[in-house]
Amino acid sequence: MLKLERLVIDNGGFLLSADLSATAGAKYAVIGPSGAGKSTLIGGIAGFHPIKSGHILWQGAEITDALPGKRPVAMLFQDGNLFPHLSVEQNIELGIDPDLRLSPDDQERVAQAIHRVGLAGLGTRRPAALSGGQQSRAALARVLVQGRPLLMLDEPFAALGPALKADMLDLVDTLVRESGATLLMVSHDPADARRIADEVILVAEGIAHPPQPTAKLLDDPPPALRAYLGAPDLP
Numbered sequence: 001m002l003k004l005e006r007l008v009i010d011n012g013g014f015l016l017s018a019d020l021s022a023t024a025g026a027k028y029a030v031i032g033p034s035g036a037g038k039s040t041l042i043g044g045i046a047g048f049h050p051i052k053s054g055h056i057l058w059q060g061a062e063i064t065d066a067l068p069g070k071r072p073v074a075m076l077f078q079d080g081n082l083f084p085h086l087s088v089e090q091n092i093e094l095g096i097d098p099d100l101r102l103s104p105d106d107q108e109r110v111a112q113a114i115h116r117v118g119l120a121g122l123g124t125r126r127p128a129a130l131s132g133g134q135q136s137r138a139a140l141a142r143v144l145v146q147g148r149p150l151l152m153l154d155e156p157f158a159a160l161g162p163a164l165k166a167d168m169l170d171l172v173d174t175l176v177r178e179s180g181a182t183l184l185m186v187s188h189d190p191a192d193a194r195r196i197a198d199e200v201i202l203v204a205e206g207i208a209h210p211p212q213p214t215a216k217l218l219d220d221p222p223p224a225l226r227a228y229l230g231a232p233d234l235p
């Protein structure tokens with residue numbers, strides 16, 4: 001379980017509060033208005049922002065002050081952060097060892113990840129020689145090989161068209177189920193939440209609220225979410 005206990009994250013003076021738990025192996029969408037603090041929330045859990053107060057616990061162990069690389073977290077951003085001068089294979093290998101010194105077992109894991117995301121035969125290409133969807137797959141393979149139990153995606157597929165995005169969400173769903181990882185995915189699109197998330201963490205006005213079942217929250221949104229979703233005001 002991921003526990004955020006009276007947590008306050010400081011992102012350059014912007015404060016985000018969270019007091020909630022996320023069940024291991026479940027899938028959460030993080031949604032809410034622009035600027036509300038969604039990226040701050042997952043950046044804080046990943047160790048990219050200082051913690052002003054409170055605690056972050058994973059499976060009962062305190063990780064509040066752990067270095068980012070020592071946390072149980074793999075993170076994927078919108079642009080995927082692929083290095084243009086490296087092959088797809090090398091980009092994925094970086095997920096295992098920044099110096100690209102891989103054991104035969106590691107190389108086998110990379111080959112399996114490439115296969116698993118549907119890029120078999122394209123491992124020697126540079127990112128520029130891949131389509132946008134294929135680049136997303138390569139970036140996903142890189143977080144996969146890290147084998148971390150907490151997978152955090154920050155609007156990873158926002159640049160893709162609707163059909164490709166749906167494909168990628170389904171792929172993430174399958175991979176997360178297979179690995180048993182816990183997923184936190186920031187998205188602006190409620191349809192993404194419905195497609196993949198068991199529960200939604202609503203972030204509004206600097207507060208990350210405890211998770212609520214996706215359909216219940218989206219079918220009957222609270223005022224903070226209602227305006228954002230463009231839902232009509234209640235009479």
Ligand SMILES: Nc1ncnc2c1ncn2[C@@H]1O[C@H](COP(=O)(O)OP(=O)(O)OP(=O)(O)O)[C@@H](O)[C@H]1O
Pocket residue numbers: 011012013014032033034035036037038039040041203
């Ligand atoms: N480096 C920074 N220094 C100061 N304030 C920042 C910094 N980065 C972000 N902020 C502020 O923190 C607040 C939350 O930003 P954050 O990126 O977490 O929101 P968000 O909900 O992810 O927004 P969006 O949906 O637009 O990506 C915003 O008001 C933003 O202006």
